[in-house]
Amino acid sequence: MIYVQILLVSLGCLFFIVGTLGLLRFDDAYSRIHAITKADNLGLGLLVLGILPSALSVPQGLKLILIWVLVLAASATASYLIAHYIKQHQLSKLPHGARPDTTADGQDAEPDPTNERGPQ
Amino acid sequence: MNLAFDIVLGLALLLTALGVFSSKDLFRAVVMFIAFGLLLALVWVRLDAPDLALAEAAIGAGLTGVLMIDAVAHLSANTLQNDQRDDQYDHSPKRPLWLPVISCVGLFVLLLGAIRFRPEASVSLPDMVRDNIAESGVEHPITAVLLNFRSYDTLLEIAVLLVAVVVAMALKPAAEDRVHQPPPAHDPILHGLTARLLPAMLLVGMYVLWAGSYMPGGAFQGGAILAAALVFLQLAGFAVDRYAASLLRLGLALGFLVFLTVAVSVMIGGRPFLTYPEGFAGQLIFFIEAMLTLSIGLILFSLFSQNPPHSGAVGHQGANHDQ
Amino acid sequence: MTSDLWFALMGVALIALAAFTFFRQVHLLRRILAFNIMGSGVFLVMVGMAQHQRETDPVPQALVLTGIVVAVSATALALIIFRRFYSVSGQVELDEYQIEEPTQNEDHASDTMKDNINSLQDALQSDDEAPAKPSASKGDQ
Structure with a gap:
């Protein structure tokens, strides 16, 4: 059992690493959202699944699952909101092209508040 | 093993703080600040203070972050209109460097000294709390x-x-009280x-x-x-x-x-x-x-x-x- | 080396770095950020040093809990004051020689103090938010 758990947790960590890498490396906001949701959903799901057999009691296990469900709901909504905002303001490619110095910043999905001068 | 984790966690905390201080972009600094709050909540767990972790996660990372993002968005909404200001935002003025450096180094040395020569506690507060908790x-x-x-x-x-x-x-x-604000x-x-x-x-x-x-x-x-x-x-x-x-x-x-x-x-x-x-x-x-x-x-x-x-x-x- | 001591040392480093930033930066929002982080450093030193080589101590933890809540209210108040300051003066920093620059809707000749009072009164009475005023003179994009 312990090996299965180790495998699951390692896989979950792998998804987190891949998701973070995608967040840092992808060009436009949509791809970044795509990458980060992989980390949230699959990575956290695998982690929870891996830890679940070690839960001391049934309520504790249920809480772990509840955490995952809540994160799923929250991240889905947040992704939708970010994507919606980008679509409304047509900002998808902007942060990358406009300011090459901050491409490594994963949070460029939102418009840059201080330095931004508009889409073009 | 635990200490190794703590050292990594502490360094991550420090690096996030450095990110807040050094990032050129204000929004990025605020996002770093939220990450800092989350890491700090983890630190409180490691320091055996779950109450503080709860409060920090809800307040330090949550509420303060929302407030700061709100302020930055407010700033940017108005900055877009007079963009000649943009250049002024992130520069440090031509001011003498010695004041920040001296205060930084001085504080660091003083605090290290305070930690090194920590006085012995005359009363043990945890014991006092434990003795009196039945009456509380x-x-x-x-x-x-x-x-x-x-x-x-x-x-x-x-x-x-x-x-x-x-x-x-x-x-x-006072004008905010008017009712015709757009819903x-x-x-x-x-x-x-x-x-x-x-x-x-x-x-x-x-x-x-x-x-x-x-x-x-x-x-x-x-x-x-x-x-x-x-x-x-x-x-x-x-x-x-x-x-x-x-x-x-x-x-x-x-x-x-x-x-x-x-x-x-x-x-x-x-x-x-x-x-x-x-x-x-x-x-x-x-x-x-x-x-x-x-x-x-x-x-x-x-x-x-x-x-x-x-x-x-x-x-x-x-x-x-x-x- | 215990983890309590380690986190206290991290707190010291945070305080020192935040102090540096606080003096170096002029942008008020950055100063508020630095001030917050400095407070977190103080909390870390308090709890870490109280527990270093001793048992878990609820008293400093309770004090820090109070401190966290007071810190967020102070931050919120600072942000509100910052916004009012920004809407009145159009500045994001407190440099003395910059305040001399007249704001676009103000009388150039009057001295700084009067300027600020006038614009504050204007802002309190007017229906619009003051930062919208500079845009009125600039027209469309």
């Missing part, structure tokens, strides 16, 4: 310290919060999530308050969760602050008033200020805590909602540019 009326030591042993602190703290929110209200432009946009998905999550958030807040008498939790954490729920509600487009303004104002003062009333009314029985009669301490503490939770939640929410709305400005700005 609650089982959780931190709640006992906050509401019984050092209740002065808590009384004054809620007074400070009240003063802060009163000042914030005084600074609010906040309703987003169906956010709306749905809020409607489903809000009962859970309130339940968690109340549970944390209730649990505070025998395990980590209590008025502050519960209040922070309540405030987060209200802020969430406000951001999702429900104009909470306009529905019940007068009730809200009553709630702001309620915690302080109840606390003060209890503190003074025990003096009728010939007791010193802020002591609880035997046998009633537990009930009184829970009653005060419940009122404090409500007040803290409302105060923190009010401090958020006193800010002038700006989302309309951002939208207009984007629309202008798109043309």
Whole structure:
């Protein structure tokens, strides 16, 4: 059992690493959202699944699952909101092209508040 | 193994703080600051302080982050219009470097010295707390310290919060009270999530308050969760602050008033200020805590909602540019 | 080396770095950020040093809990004051020689103090938010 758990947790960590890498490396906001949701959903799901057999009691296990469900709901909504905002303001490619110095910043999905001068 | 994890965690904390300090872009600094708050919550867990972790996660990472992002968005909504200012934002002025360097190094050396030559404690506070906790009326030591042993602190703290929110209200432009503000946009998905999550958030807040008498939790954490729920509600487009303004104002003062009333009314029985009669301490503490939770939640929410709305400005700005 | 001591040392480093930033930066929002982080450093030192080679101590933890809540209210108040300051003066920093620059809707000749009072009164009475004023003179994009 312990090996299965180790495998699951390692896989979950792998998804987190891949998701973070995608967040840092992808060009436009949509791809970044795509990458980060992989980390949230699959990575956290695998982690929870891996830890679940070690839960001391049934309520504790249920809480772990509840955490995952809540994160799923929250991240889905947040992704939708970010994507919606980008679509409304047509900002998808902007942060990358406009300011090459901050491409490594994963949070460029939102418009840059201080330095931004508009889409073009 | 644990120490190795702590060292990595501490270094991550330091690096995030460096990121806050050094990033050119203000929004990025704020995002780094939120990450800093989350890491700090983890640090509190490692320091065996789950109460602090709860409060930090809800306040340090949550509420402060929302406030800062709100301020940055407000700034950017107005900055877009006079962009000649942009260049001034991130530069450091041509000021002498020696003052920051000396203060930084001096503080560092002094604090290191203070840590190196730490005086021995003359009394052991944990022992004192443990000896007296049976009389305090609650089982959780931190709640006992906050509401019984050092209740002065808590009384004054809620007074400070009240003063802060009163000042914030005084600074609010009178024009904000007009009714013809555009209603906040309703987003169906956010709306749905809020409607489903809000009962859970309130339940968690109340549970944390209730649990505070025998395990980590209590008025502050519960209040922070309540405030987060209200802020969430406000951001999702429900104009909470306009529905019940007068009730809200009553709630702001309620915690302080109840606390003060209890503190003074025990003096009728010939007791010193802020002591609880035997046998009633537990009930009184829970009653005060419940009122404090409500007040803290409302105060923190009010401090958020006193800010002038700006989302309309951002939208207009984007629309202008798109043309 | 215990983890309590380690986190206290991290707190010291945070305080020193935040102090440096606080003096170096002029942008008020950055100063508020630095001030917050400095407070977190103080909290870390308090809890870490109280627990270093001793048992878990609820008293400093309770004090820090109070401190966290007061810190957020102070931050919120600082942000509100910052916004009012920004809407009145159009500045994001407190440099003395910059305040001398007249704001676009103000009388150039009057001295700084009077300027600020006037614009504050204007802002309190007017219906619009003050930062919208500079845009009025600039017209469309």
